[in-house]
Each structure stands twice: as structure tokens, then as C-alpha cells.
Amino acid sequence: MTIRQIPPTVAEDPLETRLRAALRAQATQSVPDPRYPPLIEWPESATRRAPRPPWLMPLVAAASVVAITAGIVAMQTWGRTGAQAPAASTAPSVAPPSPPSAPSASTLPTGTSASTPATTAVHQLLGVRVALPTGWVVKDLVLPGGGSPIGTTVCLGPGAECVVTLARLEPTRNPVDVETEGGYLSNPAYCDAADGPQKRVLNEAADVALGGRTADYRFWTWTCGDRKVHDIAQYVVAAPVGYILSSEKADAGTRAAMTFIAANSVLPPAEPGGVRLYDQGLVRSIVAAGDGYDLSIDRTVGSSVNEWTNSNPATYAYHLSTSALPQGAPVPAKGSPVQLFSDGVKVTQLVIPGG
Amino acid sequence: MIATPTASLVDRTAPDVPALYAAHWRSLVRLAVLLVDDVPTAEDTVQDAFISLYRNQARLRAPEAALAYLRQAVVNGCRSRLRHRAVVRKTVPVVADDSTGAQQDAFDAVGVDTEMIAALRTLPPRMQEVLVLRYWSDLSEAQIAHTLGISTGSVKSTAHRGLEKLRSTLGGAR
Incomplete structure (x- = not known):
């Protein structure tokens, strides 16, 4: 059912009436009634997904518990025997790189009190030497509309989940804006206004290091009317070549992982004479x-x-x-x-x- | 933050996107053309919005949320294209377009209030968006706030300032 707002019953300002009429005439003239939508070729790769079976998630969770337990037992066994842990298949042959100018602890965004996870893999992505914490992998990123508005983007996260994105900024595609969630000019909307009042709080803002370059770090929390909470954290290197590391699922664990990535990855150096984006x-x-x-x-x-x-x-x-x-x-x-x-x-x- | 509104995307029932396309294509293109002032760009923007919805339909909160999603995607897409156009204008030489005069005449012929539309075009993009959503799409302040990701207070004040600017531009015209 389509709900259309009832026109205001109070007398309308003549200017408003004139504006309404002008918009109606302009819209109708530009796109006349006889104009029909062109045929559209719906993307085949985006066919409707079948609903997830209710037993799948418990099964995955149980399998995860078994795998983690097995891993812990294996580690304890190696520790007792004093043997060196074998390198994972994706592990680099050299130690994780140290960034040219690692951020001081005082300027780092706050993470969890958990110990820093060990690097399991180093990838060369978008010109960046990306160090990932244990269990994190690189995945293809599927974005609405088939492309990122800010530049080439890859997805990072533990297991199958995409919790962090890394993008190489292309400022001519969409202007960079470090003060907006996502790092580009947009109107982020994490809450449904119909659910009631929403609140957006900037928790942290600091200049920190991302892969040896200076980045604007921001951490926001949106609290929606239905009490859902969205944590968004991002590092934006806002000088060419620019990058953004961001997460819309930035709980404490994810922020700790982002801190690790920021401290242990290496970005290409800033372009000489480049103007901040x-x-x-x-x-x-x-x-x-x-x-x-x-x-x-x-x-x-x-x-x-x-x-x-x-x-x-x-x-x-x-x-x-x-x-x-x-x-x-x-x-x-x-x-x-x-x-x-x-x-x-x-x-x-x-x-x-x-x- | 991806361009299209992710907030309303969670696991729920999927809408019938082709049916929505047939039902709402024209109104959304009209909305877009009021924001970008160019029919081909408006059509491209709307098509992108539908493709985006199609790709994400399985994650939409509810079929009823589809139209709000489309509207947000169209407004965001229009804004993105306007900014891209601003960049292109600086790098591509402007060539005199003979069709402008003919188009102007045609607008006049069908009774378009060109003075009002021209005044509207002088407003900042956000102000134009608020006024178009309010007076063309007939959205409530809350709906506009949701579409633009701003507070209802901002919608109210932006609309008020927009109308005052229009009034001033039109020389106090009513």
C-alpha cells in the first residue's frame, strides 16, 4: 500500500504554492507521462538468495568452537615440547615489517586490552603492504551499484565476514571528506528514522599513523531509535596517494585489529608536493x-x-x-x-x- | 560508508524489484531530473539505484523499505554526479549549446516557471534537495531527514532558509 502524505491543511505560503507548481511542471515537462522505463538487464549474479537455513548458523558456530579448541590444544602441545610453530601456508618468510614511523601509543586509537594478535599474512593490495592479524583474510568486496564511490576497495576480515574495507582513494570520483563516515562526501544513514530519534556521537578524533603515513582517525557511534548501535571507525590518509581503512562494525575487537593493521602495514610514501585532499x-x-x-x-x-x-x-x-x-x-x-x-x-x- | 544507504539493509524478505521499477521509475526519474537538471543523467542515476537495490534485495529490511532505499540512492547518486560534473566542467571546455534556447522556449511553452526553477538552481545542493523532496515528492520532514541522513530540525531550518533565499532571489515575489 502506498501511503501518500496528505497535503497541509493550513494555508500555504504563495511562494510554496508557486514552487510546488514549478517543480511539478518542470518534472512533467522533462519526463512526460507517455515516457516508459527502458528495458533493464538485471544482473545475473545478483539473483535472489535463498533464506539462510535456521540450522546453518548454529552448525557454523559449533564447527568454529571445535576448530578453535583444536588450535589451542595444538599450540599447547607445541609449547610443551618447545618446538617452533610451523609457518602457516600464507605466512611471509620474513618478519612483519615495521612502519617507517610507527605511531606512538599516545596517539593510537584505543583498542581492547587484548594482546596484539600475531601477523599471519602480509598481502600486497592496492599498492599497500597490508599486514593482517591472525585469522584475517582478504575477500572480494561486493558493493551496491557494482563499484565503490571512492576508489578500488578490498575487504578484510576474519573468516567469511567483511568487517573492514581498505580503499585507495580516487578524489575525482568522489570528494574525500574525513569527517564523514566512509571518508567521502555522503549522507550516511545508519538508522531508520521511523524507529525514533537517533543519536550520533564522535567518540574519538586524532591524527594517527596508518602504514607510516599520517591519517585522520575518527570513531563514531550511532544509536538508533530501535536501540541498535552502529560503531564506525576509520583512518583516512587524506593526501595523495590517499587511502581509507574503515569499518562499520567497529566493535572493540575490530578496532584492535585495525590498530594492528595500521601499525604493521606499509603505505606508499606521500607524493612530493601533493595537496591534502x-x-x-x-x-x-x-x-x-x-x-x-x-x-x-x-x-x-x-x-x-x-x-x-x-x-x-x-x-x-x-x-x-x-x-x-x-x-x-x-x-x-x-x-x-x-x-x-x-x-x-x-x-x-x-x-x-x-x- | 558505501554510497547507497546500508542502514536499512538487514536480512529480511526481498522486494519485487522489477515491479518496483515499473511502478516507480518515472517518479524517481522526475525526482532526479529536478536535482540534476538533465534527463539522461537522471535516468542513469535511477537505473543505478534499481540495480543497486536488485543486488541487495535479499538484505533489505522489508519490501516497504525499498522505495525509501531507492529514494536515498537516487539523491546520493544525483549529488555524486553533480560533484563529478563540477570537476569535469573545470577540465572540459564549454561549447555553446544551440539547443539551450530552443529548450528554454519549450519550457516556457508548457508553462514552466523558469524564473522559479532558475532561482532554485542558485541554492546550495542540500537546500535544493530538501525543497525538492518537500514540494515535489511531498515527503514529511521525518522522511526527508531519513532520506538525507540529517535531523528533522535541519530539514526544517534548511527548508525555511531555502524559501527565504528563493523569496529574496525572486525579489520578494510571491
């Missing part, structure tokens, strides 16, 4: 220079200008070439909030939130 802050100075102007900002944290915090005393300098910006791009005033998007070479978009 995203920045936001308050304009501290703006001076005409060359074909545009030089801008310095105090970097802020937060996804909505109403929530921005500015605890960082440093300023960050950019040159904005007017020829690289869209025609009619606004010129910010001193003190105003700005968001800067770049293609890694030059700033290509400037947004004044709420402007």
Missing part, C-alpha cells in the same frame, strides 16, 4: 596572490559546522587558484568556516558551510 577549518588569513589567493585555516574536527571543534593551534596554508575552482565559487571571509576539496594537486572546490 580534504581540509576544513576557520579562515585565519586570506591574501590575494598570483591567480587567486592564499588561505590559511585553523583545522577543525566535526562533520557539521555546529559541531566543529578547534583545539588545534596550528594553521594550514593553501593556495587557491580561481581558475581551478568552479565559476562563481565563493571567496571566504576571515573567520568564516570553510571546507576545501582537492584533487591532490590543487584545490578544486571550496564550500562555506551554511553559506
Whole structure:
């Protein structure tokens, strides 16, 4: 049954009436009634999946318990005999790499108190030497629409579950935004508004290391009206070549695994002279220079200008070439909030939130 | 965060996507064309949204959630394409399009309020989205909030500021 909202009973502003009529006329003129949908070829690989049998999950759980128990017994046996554990088939022949600049403990995101898991495999993925914790594997990633909006993406996780994604950013496909879940400009929606009020909290924000490069780390929790909780954690290396390591199932264990991956993987070095892909802050100075102007900002944290915090005393300098910006791009005033998007070479978009 | 709304995707019954396509294709293309101002792009966006739904249908919370999913996917897709277009505009030389004048005349001929549509196009994308969802799709503030992933308070204030900007652009016109 289609539920259509009843038009407002109170008298409508004439401007609203005019807008409604204009939109209706424009929509109808652009897509007239006789126009029928084109034939669509539904993807064969996405045929409906049969419902999961109710006995499958208990069976998988039981099998997992047996496998883990067997593993523990085997490890204890090796420990008693003093024998060296044989290398796993996927284990590297050398020790896990140390990142060029491993993050200090104080800047690392908080994980679990569990001991750091041992590396079982090192993969070369998207130009990154990725070290995975015990039991984690690389999987194909299936995304709605058949492609990632941010760049080539791979999926990492324990067993069959895809809990963490690693993507190589392609800023011309979708602008990078470190303050948004997923790392690109979007409207994340983890809750169904029909379930009631939802709450989104930024738990942690810090500059940390990901594979030897500086990354913006964010950890959010969404609490939905139906009491479901979604934890989202992500590291965004927002300078070319950029990467994002993110999880929408970022419980403590997953965050610990992400910390491990961040500390033990190696990213390609930053491109010399590369411009940061995203920045936001308050304009501290703006001076005409060359074909545009030089801008310095105090970097802020937060996804909505109403929530921005500015605890960082440093300023960050950019040159904005007017020829690289869209025609009619606004010129910010001193003190105003700005968001800067770049293609890694030059700033290509400037947004004044709420402007 | 993947582009299309994952929040409503959990194991449940699957909807009949081809039936939804037949029933809602036109209204969704109209929604998209109001956001991107270009029919081929609007059609591509809507097609992508349906393909996306088809691929994820088994994980949809309920068949009733399908239309909301499609609407979100279309709005997100339109926004993504607008941003891509902004990038392309900077790198591809603009060629004078002779069809613009003819198209303008045609719009006038069928009574499109070109002044209002032009004023709408000057608003920030988020403001346009709120106004289009409110006054074309007839969505409630809560539905718009869900579609855009923002609070109902933001919807209310954005709509209010959008209308005031339109009023100002149109010179206080009513």
C-alpha cells in the first residue's frame, strides 16, 4: 500500500504554492507521462538468495568452537615440547615489517586490552603492504551499484565476514571528506528514522599513523531509535596517494585489529608536493596572490559546522587558484568556516558551510 | 560508508524489484531530473539505484523499505554526479549549446516557471534537495531527514532558509 502524505491543511505560503507548481511542471515537462522505463538487464549474479537455513548458523558456530579448541590444544602441545610453530601456508618468510614511523601509543586509537594478535599474512593490495592479524583474510568486496564511490576497495576480515574495507582513494570520483563516515562526501544513514530519534556521537578524533603515513582517525557511534548501535571507525590518509581503512562494525575487537593493521602495514610514501585532499577549518588569513589567493585555516574536527571543534593551534596554508575552482565559487571571509576539496594537486572546490 | 544507504539493509524478505521499477521509475526519474537538471543523467542515476537495490534485495529490511532505499540512492547518486560534473566542467571546455534556447522556449511553452526553477538552481545542493523532496515528492520532514541522513530540525531550518533565499532571489515575489 502506498501511503501518500496528505497535503497541509493550513494555508500555504504563495511562494510554496508557486514552487510546488514549478517543480511539478518542470518534472512533467522533462519526463512526460507517455515516457516508459527502458528495458533493464538485471544482473545475473545478483539473483535472489535463498533464506539462510535456521540450522546453518548454529552448525557454523559449533564447527568454529571445535576448530578453535583444536588450535589451542595444538599450540599447547607445541609449547610443551618447545618446538617452533610451523609457518602457516600464507605466512611471509620474513618478519612483519615495521612502519617507517610507527605511531606512538599516545596517539593510537584505543583498542581492547587484548594482546596484539600475531601477523599471519602480509598481502600486497592496492599498492599497500597490508599486514593482517591472525585469522584475517582478504575477500572480494561486493558493493551496491557494482563499484565503490571512492576508489578500488578490498575487504578484510576474519573468516567469511567483511568487517573492514581498505580503499585507495580516487578524489575525482568522489570528494574525500574525513569527517564523514566512509571518508567521502555522503549522507550516511545508519538508522531508520521511523524507529525514533537517533543519536550520533564522535567518540574519538586524532591524527594517527596508518602504514607510516599520517591519517585522520575518527570513531563514531550511532544509536538508533530501535536501540541498535552502529560503531564506525576509520583512518583516512587524506593526501595523495590517499587511502581509507574503515569499518562499520567497529566493535572493540575490530578496532584492535585495525590498530594492528595500521601499525604493521606499509603505505606508499606521500607524493612530493601533493595537496591534502580534504581540509576544513576557520579562515585565519586570506591574501590575494598570483591567480587567486592564499588561505590559511585553523583545522577543525566535526562533520557539521555546529559541531566543529578547534583545539588545534596550528594553521594550514593553501593556495587557491580561481581558475581551478568552479565559476562563481565563493571567496571566504576571515573567520568564516570553510571546507576545501582537492584533487591532490590543487584545490578544486571550496564550500562555506551554511553559506 | 558505501554510497547507497546500508542502514536499512538487514536480512529480511526481498522486494519485487522489477515491479518496483515499473511502478516507480518515472517518479524517481522526475525526482532526479529536478536535482540534476538533465534527463539522461537522471535516468542513469535511477537505473543505478534499481540495480543497486536488485543486488541487495535479499538484505533489505522489508519490501516497504525499498522505495525509501531507492529514494536515498537516487539523491546520493544525483549529488555524486553533480560533484563529478563540477570537476569535469573545470577540465572540459564549454561549447555553446544551440539547443539551450530552443529548450528554454519549450519550457516556457508548457508553462514552466523558469524564473522559479532558475532561482532554485542558485541554492546550495542540500537546500535544493530538501525543497525538492518537500514540494515535489511531498515527503514529511521525518522522511526527508531519513532520506538525507540529517535531523528533522535541519530539514526544517534548511527548508525555511531555502524559501527565504528563493523569496529574496525572486525579489520578494510571491
